[in-house]
Amino acid sequence: MSRIDVRIQASAEEAVRELAGELRELIRRCQDEGRRAVLGLATGRTPLPLYSELIRLHREEELSFRNVITFNLDEYLGLPPDHPQSYRSFMREQFFDHVDIDPECTHIPDGMVPEEEVVAHCEAYERAIEEAGGIDLQILGIGRTGHIGFNEPGSPADSRTRRVALDEMTRSDAAPAFDGLAKVPTEAITMGCGTILAAARLRLMAWGANKAEILRKAFLGPVTAEVPASFLQEHEDVRLFLDGPAAGEMD
Ligand code: F6R
Numbered sequence: 001m002s003r004i005d006v007r008i009q010a011s012a013e014e015a016v017r018e019l020a021g022e023l024r025e026l027i028r029r030c031q032d033e034g035r036r037a038v039l040g041l042a043t044g045r046t047p048l049p050l051y052s053e054l055i056r057l058h059r060e061e062e063l064s065f066r067n068v069i070t071f072n073l074d075e076y077l078g079l080p081p082d083h084p085q086s087y088r089s090f091m092r093e094q095f096f097d098h099v100d101i102d103p104e105c106t107h108i109p110d111g112m113v114p115e116e117e118v119v120a121h122c123e124a125y126e127r128a129i130e131e132a133g134g135i136d137l138q139i140l141g142i143g144r145t146g147h148i149g150f151n152e153p154g155s156p157a158d159s160r161t162r163r164v165a166l167d168e169m170t171r172s173d174a175a176p177a178f179d180g181l182a183k184v185p186t187e188a189i190t191m192g193c194g195t196i197l198a199a200a201r202l203r204l205m206a207w208g209a210n211k212a213e214i215l216r217k218a219f220l221g222p223v224t225a226e227v228p229a230s231f232l233q234e235h236e237d238v239r240l241f242l243d244g245p246a247a248g249e250m251d
Contacts, residue, residue, distance in 0.1 A: 004219060004232070005239045008247045012049045012207045015241040019139075019203055020053040024063050026137055031067050036105075038129075040138030040196070041072045041095075042149075043087045046205050047139055051095040058099045065101035069132050071125075072108040073140075073149035074190040077163065079111040085178055086111060109161070109189035122161040122189060129195065138199035142206050145169050146214050146227035150190035155228045159192030193231050201237045204229070209245040216249040 009015040023039070030037035041047070057063040072087055081088035088108050096106055107128060113121040129135060140148050145167045151159060152167040165187055166174075175181040196202070206215055218229035219240065225231075232238045242250070 003236065003238065006219075006242065006247070006250065007239060008242050008244060008250075010244060012205070012243050013053075015205065015207075015243060016050040016053045019050060019205070019239075019241055020057060022203070023054065023137065024057055024061075027063065027065070027068060030136070031064075036067045036069050036132070038132045038134065038136045039068055039070045040135040040140075040191070040199055041070050041091065042139045042141050043072065043074070043090045043094075044141050046141035046207060048094060050139065050205065054095065055098040065099045068101055069105045070101070070107060071129055071132075071135060071191070072106075073138075073196070074188050075109040075111040076185040077111050077187040077189060078185050081108075081111070083111075111185075111189070113189070118163050118189070122163070125161045125189075125191075126195065135199035137201040137203060138196055140196070140202060140204040140229075140232075142204060142211060142214060142218065142229050143167075143170050144173060144210065144214050146218055146229050148193065148196055148204075148229045148232070150188040151193050151196075151228040153226045153228065155193050156225055157197065157231045157234075158194040160195050161189065161191050164188055164190050193228050197231060197235055201239075202232055202235050203239050203241065204232065205241045206246040207243045209248055211246045212248040212250075215240075215242070215246060220250065 027037045075087045079086040109125055145152055150164050171184040172181055174184045178184045218227050223230045223233050
């Protein structure tokens, strides 16, 4: 826990202002250095206020994403990119379509990759991250199972991008968005814990009391594959952005 920097704010909106500022600095510094900023992105409810703030910075303060490359954590297997619940659709609606990022520079695993090509697709995703120079800053949420990306309990610390089965708790958390559990995919492609831990900076956000218990387990408990987010305790540059209710069990 000692190395982890925890920022607690009254609201998610306040917490993301600081994180968006850090992203702005990173993007501008990379621009000055004549290289692209490589961002790891997440989907779900948690990053929504961050994406809103980044869109605001783009519109009102001329923050450009033209020199940014992105890699998303995960995608549901079996969903075409234009499916309303695909993470590709999510990213377009919530972020990409509202800023000046080059769509060619936005990477998300392909949920429709044919069965026999899944392994090669995952290896290519890893290679693309490497060729981009590695992830400068990875945005993360946390699932109630302790997952990061879709690395459910039992995922090894050195796991890489791969096909995974979704935990039942994760599927039931996603059920309202899919209009019922039966429609929630059972599998996904996710960056591995090792892929995530290779990022230079990790920034995890969590809002609301229903994340309090898993945050305590992940950051005050032992480092264990049973709580994949606990691996973050061993990374050198981690910051947690929490609202008051999420931080409720952190002391
Ligand atoms: C999303 C992802 C997941 C979510 C987590 C929390 O790309 O990788 O790990 O961050 O399931 O989801 P929300 O934010 O909806 O509570």
